[in-house]
Amino acid sequence: xxxxxxxxxxxxxxxxxxxxxxxxxxxxxxxxxxxxxxxxxxxxxxxxxxxxxxxxxxxxxxxxxxxxxxxxxxxxxxxxxxxxxxxxxxxxxxxxxxxxxxxxxxxxxxxxxxxxxxxxxxxxxxxxxxxxxxxxxxxxxxxxxxx
Numbered sequence: 649x650x651x652x653x654x655x656x657x658x659x660x661x662x663x664x665x666x667x668x669x670x671x672x673x674x675x676x677x678x679x680x681x682x683x684x685x686x687x688x689x690x691x692x693x694x695x696x697x698x699x700x701x702x703x704x705x706x707x708x709x710x711x712x713x714x715x716x717x718x719x720x721x722x723x724x725x726x727x728x729x730x731x732x733x734x735x736x737x738x739x740x741x742x743x744x745x746x747x748x749x750x751x752x753x754x755x756x757x758x759x760x761x762x763x764x765x766x767x768x769x770x771x772x773x774x775x776x777x778x779x780x781x782x783x784x785x786x787x788x789x790x791x792x793x794x795x
Contacts, residue, residue, distance in 0.1 A: 654749050657681055657727040658778045661751070664691040664704065665729045665785055671696065675785045678708040678728045680721065687724070688712035704728065705736035709743055720744045729782040731758035731775070737766040747772040751782025 657679055664677025668691035680688040690707035694700060705728055713719050722744040729751045732740060737759035740748060748771060759766045760775075767773065 652684055654727070654774060654777045657686070657725070658729070658749065658751055658782075660686060660689070661727040661729050662778065662781060662785070664689055665782070668692045668704070669785060669789055675789050676704045676728065676730045678704040678726060680708050680712040681725045681727065682712070682716065682721075682723055687715045701735065703733065703736050705732050706739055709739050713743070722746055725749060727777075729778075730754055730786065731760060733757045734759055734762070734766060740771070741766060741768050744768055745771055747774065749774040749777050751776070751778050752786060753779075 660679045661677040664679065665675040668677060669675035673692040673695050677691045679686045688708045688711035690704045690711060692704045693702040693707060705726065708726065709721065712721055712724060720743060724745055725747040726740065726745050727749045731750045731752065731754040732748065733754065745768070748767060753775065
């Protein structure tokens, strides 16, 4: 039985995205959930770590794997405020994540823009959860960057 909804957990991911925003990172946030409990939280750290691979999803995958003591997240759900890029989708594929829920679509770099499946065939994908809130934060961030 689900005690919390996709909206509840996406709001938790938005909290992480706001942390990234406040740190002048692209505001993407993630939570990973197992058995209806958050086992990992992360946001983008690419600027802080000077590392192009320090996306929120990558940070959360590592944290969740450490928490459960194994590399497969086949009983977990990832909530992310922005559609994962190809790199993150590849990592999610290898992690065997059960479900990916994202808020805003990424029309330029999102994995769904490819003409072939990237996530594991058993992974369930849910999109547009709190899409307006997720998109607004990203648009606000980039509008300030362009000034």
